[in-house]
Amino acid sequence: MNAKYGYLGPKGTHCEEALYIYLGAKDTGAVPYSGVEQVIAAVRAGEISHGLVPLENSIEGTINLSLDLIAHDQELKIAGEVILPIKHNLLSKPGIQKAQINLVVSHPQALAQCRKYLNRHHPGVPFCEVNSTAEAAQMVAGGNDYMAAIGNERAAEIYGLEIVEQDIQDCKDNRTRFVVVSKEESPVTGPAKTSLVISITDRPGGLYQILKEFALANINLTKIESRPAKRNLGDYLFFIDLSGHREDPAVKKCLEAIEDMAASFRILGSYPIWGKVGETELNDTGNQVKMSVNEIRQDIDIIDYQIVELLAKRTQLVSVIGTLKNGIDSIRDRDREQEILNRVRNNALKKGVSPELAENIYQILFGHFVELQKRLKTD
Secondary structure (H helix, E strand, C coil): CCCCEEEECCCCCHHHHHHHHHHCCCCCCCEEECCHHHHHHHHHHCCCCEEEEEEEECCCEECHHHHHHHHCCCCCEEEEEEEEECCCEEEECCCCCHHHCCEEEECHHHHHHCHHHHHHHCCCCCEEECCCHHHHHHHHHHCCCCEEEEECHHHHHHCCCEEEECCCCCCCCCEEEEEEEECCCCCCCCCEEEEEEEECCCCCCHHHHHHHHHHHCCCCEEEEEEEECCCCCCCEEEEEEEECCCCCHHHHHHHHHHHHHCCEEEEEEEEECCCCCCCCCCCCCCCCCCCCHHHHHHHHHHHHHHHHHHHHHHHHHHHHHHHHCCCCCCCCCHHHHHHHHHHHHHHHHHHCCCHHHHHHHHHHHHHHHHHHHHHHHHC
16 A cells, blocks of 8 residues: 555644655645554554654653553564654743643653643643644643643644743753554664563563673663553563664574573564664664774773673572482482583584683583582582
């Protein structure tokens, strides 16, 4: 089907503004919907091919509704993103003075992002939350004379309102990330971002094992967040954004390893990084920036630290086993050692490490830990 877009309406929302920028045209023929759920439902039903919804804000954080709806719909993919600088304005009917305003209407995120301004300039004035900043402007245009809305310049233009005061957001570096959801994959010709959602088995260090794979593969995580899985108390989904395309060799290998460890695993999509669309400066591993020798050495230092940390943990566990074996004649279990060596060799082969090197290291470890258990037994 031909691409048909929908967005969180009505006309004049930041969402509509973001869609204009994403498509590079003002006449998009896009369909406004009254809520995020309605946009997602329209994509699912095939009314539109793509829907644009807000996902996170630099001040207020993640829009949980958007995240949950995308995560729990198996058909949906993230096909793109837009990061929009947010400039809030106080809007009213023409001729209304600031001191006359007796109600401020807007989306909850917009009200939260202008909290300091409102407390300072309109103390005691009540707020009213609505579905969007454009809906707020619409209400003010058709409501009593002394209502005010928080919205953008386009909303003021569309609904015949006057800008009482510009840029009233508390943080001037206020940005919202919007995502394009679709049933279709996104073509990527340059630097990409991949989003996935996973759950982990209930075991100590489960999340650490997942994150460690990204660290070892030198893959940058741009976002990680947990949300209730909506099954049992204590069950959580983890949302992860990472730099790189799912088909980049390093990313693909890392994701395969993580899928083996995760209780559930789903790639939400790979799509162009906003602001880097069309760039092609990728090396053969899919990384966007060529690393310097010093950066590589820093990564090696981190790995060395992790190796020692894991050896310390293994020593602690072997020491516990040594105390439990106190009174048992045989310390060395050759069958167990062979089982470990077989597993280590197979894993080394999968990871591109010499199986002989891995086996030699473990033979040294076995000897060391046997001596440790002997000492524990005689103490």
